[in-house]
Amino acid sequence: MNNLIDIMEMSTEEIQELIDKALDIIDNPQKYSDVCRGKILATLFFEPSTRTRLSFESAMYGLGGNVIGFSDSKSSSTSKGESVSDTVRTVGCYADIIAMRHPKEGAPLVASRSAGVPVINAGDGGHNHPTQTLTDLLTIYREKGTLENLTVGFCGDLKFGRTVHSLISAMSRYKGIRFILISPEELQVPRYIITDILEKNNIPYEEVTSLEDSMPKLDILYMTRVQRERFFNEADYMRLKDTYILTPDKLRNAKESLSILHPLPRVNEISVAVDKDPRAIYFKQVANGKYIRMALIMKLLEVNA
Numbered sequence: 001m002n003n004l005i006d007i008m009e010m011s012t013e014e015i016q017e018l019i020d021k022a023l024d025i026i027d028n029p030q031k032y033s034d035v036c037r038g039k040i041l042a043t044l045f046f047e048p049s050t051r052t053r054l055s056f057e058s059a060m061y062g063l064g065g066n067v068i069g070f071s072d073s074k075s076s077s078t079s080k081g082e083s084v085s086d087t088v089r090t091v092g093c094y095a096d097i098i099a100m101r102h103p104k105e106g107a108p109l110v111a112s113r114s115a116g117v118p119v120i121n122a123g124d125g126g127h128n129h130p131t132q133t134l135t136d137l138l139t140i141y142r143e144k145g146t147l148e149n150l151t152v153g154f155c156g157d158l159k160f161g162r163t164v165h166s167l168i169s170a171m172s173r174y175k176g177i178r179f180i181l182i183s184p185e186e187l188q189v190p191r192y193i194i195t196d197i198l199e200k201n202n203i204p205y206e207e208v209t210s211l212e213d214s215m216p217k218l219d220i221l222y223m224t225r226v227q228r229e230r231f232f233n234e235a236d237y238m239r240l241k242d243t244y245i246l247t248p249d250k251l252r253n254a255k256e257s258l259s260i261l262h263p264l265p266r267v268n269e270i271s272v273a274v275d276k277d278p279r280a281i282y283f284k285q286v287a288n289g290k291y292i293r294m295a296l297i298m299k300l301l302e303v304n305a
């Protein structure tokens, strides 16, 4: 049985197959509209979500399947003290595939051991978010026509931002990638990413604090929200939350060909005035999330058009 817990479980070839499938779905949605008839996706969201949960649900409906689940763990038996293992073992009796988001790092991995059906990690604490990474890779591929030879800047909360951890890991396997990691010192990328991914594979990277200084070098700018819910105290959050605010003015030295991504939700870190700039593609990124999840569900359920 297949799960997707960590993006590094997929080879770059498998990722490319999913991207190609998503591109075909975009061009020929009709061809796929019935391939999951009779199948059920369960979305178990123990943390808030708009895009991830609804894109999974929309993806399953787009494949002709059905959806069950909960978007608030307070309405599930978790609130009575049930373990993750027992919950997913139960859900595995009612669904063919499970997408799960949980505040505890590793919870989807634990779930995958007792579910009896494929489990997809839809975000686990400050750890990983592999389906956002698939979304990001499809978005970059559609924009640039390649995933190679790019200077990628990550800006904001690189410590707690799970989308950042998964995307750095995934992109480190493509040729000619260099990273510029832009954050306050307190919110730098966790050491294990530096040692186990970047240094181990000799990937060029810089850790810097200035967004403006880095701007002219970037092909991709991946902005992120400061992850308030992962902070130990509110005072630190208040001090750091507005460290970076992208405005049209700050884009003056950026390349014409820059692509600005953000997994969303945005709080203050991108001014709405930037939305009009053709380089801002975070809402295209939202749309791509549905198609790549359609491709992923098909793969894990082993269905074909």
Ligand code: NCD
Binding pocket: 051, 052, 123, 129, 132, 162, 163, 224, 225, 263, 264, 265
């Ligand atoms: C992200 C997440 O949940 O990690 N959102 C998403 O899934 N698109 C980013 C965030 O919450 O800041």
